Amino acid sequence: MKSFKTLLLAGLSLMAFTTVYAQEEEEVETDLTTLQFVDADGNVIADGATVNFAPTDPEETPGGFEIKPGIFVENLTDEPVYTAAQVNITAMSSGSLMCCFPANCYNKFELEEFTTDPSEPIQAKAKHSLNTEWYAEAYGSCTASFQLKIYEATLAPGQFVPTKVLRANGPKITVNFIYNDPASINGVSNDGAKAVAFFNANGQQINNLQKGLNFIKYSNGKTVKTVIK
Amino acid sequence: MKLKNILYSSAVVAVAALFTACSDIDENERFEYVKPASVNRAVLIEDFTGQNCVYCPNGTEIIEGLLKQYGEDHIIAVGMHSGPLGFKGSKKYVGLKTDIADTYYNAWGVTTQPTATINRSVVLSDYTKWGAAVAIELQKEAKLSLNLTNTYDEASRQLTINVEAYGTDGNTDGKLTVWLLEDGVKAYQKDQSGYNYDYIHNHVFRANVTADAWGDAISVKEGVKSEKSYTYTLPEEWNADNVSVVAFVNGADNHNVEQVTKKAIKPQSLLTK
Numbered sequence: 001m002k003s004f005k006t007l008l009l010a011g012l013s014l015m016a017f018t019t020v021y022a023q024e025e026e027e028v029e030t031d032l033t034t035l036q037f038v039d040a041d042g043n044v045i046a047d048g049a050t051v052n053f054a055p056t057d058p059e060e061t062p063g064g065f066e067i068k069p070g071i072f073v074e075n076l077t078d079e080p081v082y083t084a085a086q087v088n089i090t091a092m093s094s095g096s097l098m099c100c101f102p103a104n105c106y107n108k109f110e111l112e113e114f115t116t117d118p119s120e121p122i123q124a125k126a127k128h129s130l131n132t133e134w135y136a137e138a139y140g141s142c143t144a145s146f147q148l149k150i151y152e153a154t155l156a157p158g159q160f161v162p163t164k165v166l167r168a169n170g171p172k173i174t175v176n177f178i179y180n181d182p183a184s185i186n187g188v189s190n191d192g193a194k195a196v197a198f199f200n201a202n203g204q205q206i207n208n209l210q211k212g213l214n215f216i217k218y219s220n221g222k223t224v225k226t227v228i229k
Numbered sequence: 230m231k232l233k234n235i236l237y238s239s240a241v242v243a244v245a246a247l248f249t250a251c252s253d254i255d256e257n258e259r260f261e262y263v264k265p266a267s268v269n270r271a272v273l274i275e276d277f278t279g280q281n282c283v284y285c286p287n288g289t290e291i292i293e294g295l296l297k298q299y300g301e302d303h304i305i306a307v308g309m310h311s312g313p314l315g316f317k318g319s320k321k322y323v324g325l326k327t328d329i330a331d332t333y334y335n336a337w338g339v340t341t342q343p344t345a346t347i348n349r350s351v352v353l354s355d356y357t358k359w360g361a362a363v364a365i366e367l368q369k370e371a372k373l374s375l376n377l378t379n380t381y382d383e384a385s386r387q388l389t390i391n392v393e394a395y396g397t398d399g400n401t402d403g404k405l406t407v408w409l410l411e412d413g414v415k416a417y418q419k420d421q422s423g424y425n426y427d428y429i430h431n432h433v434f435r436a437n438v439t440a441d442a443w444g445d446a447i448s449v450k451e452g453v454k455s456e457k458s459y460t461y462t463l464p465e466e467w468n469a470d471n472v473s474v475v476a477f478v479n480g481a482d483n484h485n486v487e488q489v490t491k492k493a494i495k496p497q498s499l500l501t502k
Contacts, residue, residue: 103355104354105283
């Protein structure tokens with residue numbers, strides 16, 4: 001009887017904690033109505049947008065200089081939503097990219113693509129920080145894209161951890177984390193192009209990036225909007 | 230010759246008397262093997278944590294809640310500072326990460342933090358489910374009991390650890406691992422509000438004492454005591470008042486902790502508060 005009880009408990013353990021994620025399908029629908037990216041002020045960051053974040057005075061931390069954009073994921077629905085971020089680090093001049101979304105942390109020192117663990121849902125109508133920072137060891141930049149994944153969760157009898165099945169891709173954004181040398185106007189790059197001029201919100205040319213809205217003109221002809229906090 | 234015969238005859242009589250005495254005892258009252266009483270078990274939580282891990286203090290909160298709920302005799306928590314979110318230290322900042330903790334981190338296939346093993350029966354990154362896993366483990370019958378005797382010499386900082394294992398249900402052929410932990414270590418911890426440079430870390434994994442990171446082979450038979458002894462010299466930077474020994478026996482395959490125990494190296498009643 002005792003051995004049977006032990007076997008039963010062991011079986012329950014295995015069943016209770018088995019979490020099956022559906023194989024990532026190549027063709028998954030896109031859903032832009034469930035989640036959206038927003039900034040700290042609640043302004044929507046559109047699907048497909050590129051955000052440049054270049055703080056003037058980043059905090060020096062044990063991990064390096066912390067380049068921390070305030071980006072949040074907002075649940076637009078009346079139900080909790082299980083989500084994860086598929087992160088693709090495509091450039092990083094030094095240090096590491098730390099992503100703690102939604103409830104567990106990853107710290108990457110190399111260029112790579114990974115998907116975070118959808119362990120905890122974002123509650124209905126709530127905003128949840130993306131909790132992602134680049135820790136720079138020196139001036140430079142890091143570029144990463146963030147593709148939200150949306151899951152359906154079901155809890156079978158005897159299970160303690162819901163099974164999550166990928167339902168759709170949510171919005172995707174790209175973030176350029178920038179650690180600028182304040183003395184240099186060439187500290188910013190866009191696909192290898194150099195910054196050739198800066199403009200303020202009124203369209204007036206300025207010598208250096210300043211707090212608030214800036215426009216950076218690059219040698220490849222592109223002009224990019226940047227907010228310095 | 231006569232003496233020999235007398236002695237022989239006496240022996241025969243004595244033995245006969247002995248058997249006669251036995252046969253006077255009712256068959257039902259003769260000595261029978263009595264199985265040792267089952268013991269309450271304790272559960273080991275290896276919390277793969279890191280000083281740079283924003284959500285790791287959330288995992289710590291869960292563990293503190295379990296300690297309050299079940300008591301320190303039943304929950305043995307170990308903070309394994311490890312992985313890419315762990316910090317080994319620098320000239321400016323105290324680090325708690327060790328190479329041994331990284332060995333365990335990699336062996337369990339941990340990819341995100343916090344993640345915990347619960348009695349090495351399950352590996353969970355969802356810390357809101359650690360309590361459920363602990364409850365399941367606590368229901369399992371313990372197959373053995375463990376007892377620790379620690380002797381610490383202040384002058385030499387040498388610690389002698391005696392581990393006594395006693396089989397209570399069947400025979401267990403597994404591995405005995407012995408670790409040292411330290412409480413009350415001040416070192417930074419990142420959380421959702423930023424860096425806390427005055428954070429106090431408890432249950433910090435400091436060192437493995439057994440010859441192998443995965444423990445020494447041990448065979449614990451039912452109704453029999455098995456003992457092993459170890460010595461360790463504490464580094465100067467550790468506060469001996471806050472150091473404890475954790476000992477556990479798990480399966481030969483490194484899974485399924487059968488029993489675990491913890492004891493401070495100094496009698497707590499003698500510590501100056």
